[in-house]
Amino acid sequence: MSNESTNQPGSLPRLIDVEEFFADPVFSGATISPDGTRIAYLAPKSGRMNVWVRGIDEEHEDAVCVTHDTRRGIKTHYWTGDPRWLLYLQDTDGNEDWHLYRVDLEAPEEPAVDLTPMDPGSRVFSVDRMRSTPGSVLVTMNRRPLYFDVFRVDLSSGETTLHAEQSEADGGSFLIGQDGEAAYYTALAEDGAYEFFTVDPTTGAKSLLRRLGGPEHPLGITPSLVTPDGKGLLLGAYQDSDDLRLVRIDGATGEETVVAAVAGHSLCTMGPMMAGEPPTLFTSKRTGEVIAARFVGDRPIIKVLDPHFADVYAELSALSDGVLHSVSSDTTEQVWIATFIHDREPALTYLYDHRTRQSRLLFRPYPRLDPAELAPMSSVGFPARDGLPLHAFLTLPVGIPAEKLPLVLMVHGGPWAHDSWTYNSRAQFLANRGYAVLQVNFRGSTGYGKRHITAAAGEFAGRMHDDLIDAADWAVAQGYADPARIAIFGGSYGGYATLVGVTVTPDYFAAAVDYVGMSNLANLMRTFPPFVRPHMANNWFHYVGDPADQAQEADMLARSPITMVDRIRTPLLVVHGANDVRVVPAEADNIVASLRDRGIPVEYLLAEDEGHGFQNPENLIRMYRAIEAHFAEHLGGRRNASAQR
16 A cells, blocks of 8 residues: 655645535536537536537537526436437436436427436436437336336337336346347345346246355446347456456356456446446447456556557546546547546546547636645555454645644445545545545445455444544554544445444544434334335345344344434534435434433534435535534634634
């Protein structure tokens, strides 16, 4: 691992406004049209992120805003094979009932058309282009709440036709090839193995091809896709290694070959989990073949697999000292848009023409942020108390001696996710306020091997919490952190970890922020959407327990902060979204009510138009102003006293 940065004292950077960190970017998410003549991207209009389209040589002043959402910003859009139509996904106030909308680029002033009208509780799960039929897409959705059927949607008429029907409510799904055929099917077996089947194109009969993995894949086999020729599958597999590799399974023989591997490193699986995360695989717009794969490291590692892309990648890499986040190309793969990961220069985006080898900067998403005022993020490592190696990222404030600083232990969600080297607006905001920020990939985090993930089984509020304390103790031992001024802050699982921190170790933290966290593990699982249950064998059931089993429920309650709430004496801020379907608001309400009944001060922010994680900038700004005040009061960091709460 690289050595942590030495933070030289000097003049303090300006106190950067909360809005500069958490307002929407001025531009983001640029992609190029298949014919290479236009760019689509996200930019604000009427206070929300919308999709804009402009010619490849035009500027934003020439662009046309083709969507008109004033309620919630758009995050995901798609070019189609037909140059007239552009698609995007949208839910309602964060409820995650995703619908697919169509925009007519020949009449951009017209309202978008909902191609997937469904009853509440149903949603779009994936959208696949049909190379053979540019005017159609294949959409996987659960119009029947427990079944994941595939529908063919005609983009012009909106006509929807059942394409592949799921026959059992087993949580399975079809894997769609480039020809649009549902050639493979995957489902979770009763013993927790992931089973992959070939599907007869005439009869629909399924034949078992391969059984693979179990709890080392808590969120399923990722990646999982059909090869461009339809003759095999590309899957993330550990094989005989501790590291996750990309392997090919032959559809006829079951033969397994390694496509991409990096010794000592695992594939990064964050991309398929969360919009905006960098992709696991880069694929050719021309052939559909995998041209590069992303692996986890002190910095992300890009393993290039294609000779043409190797030449392109060499040119792109010269544009930034960061790491490639994502690319978009035309179908000739000569014109590219590239976006980069960097700890202090977020999402720089370039246009590159491989024919001329010329490039130009398209945009800086946050032009008011000066990289010189932001704090480097460094990779660090140390052992847990039981010897398990832990990987973490440390961000130290600029212009302050790195000695006995107030520390914020910032815990990622999931828990089957991981922190990585990147621009992190929360870490930068806190560092600007004078805090050291430590993000540890505790056991159960993905990206650090099979042993690291599976070491979390049965360890909620146990060794997973010990890892966090060990990380903070390491920061104290290194001289970075003041043991009397340590805070914990996290969202989702990180919110649960926060509540565990102030109940299991009530005297350790000086302040805490629970953001969309769960307080009752049994209630959490009972309130998951119904279609989630068939997928729980290798995650919640294996790592925590099944609330339907009385003994397991008792253990879950013993690990739930709500049953230890009388131990809380740490100043606590609770933040939640009223439309959260992953962690229902009762998980926050019950903690807050219990504390208030006992006369324990607690601040509670509930946003009526948010779900599992805030998106609207006014809610984010309100939240981080509250965090700024909370930590300033209890840890003594810097604060913009003129900002209104």
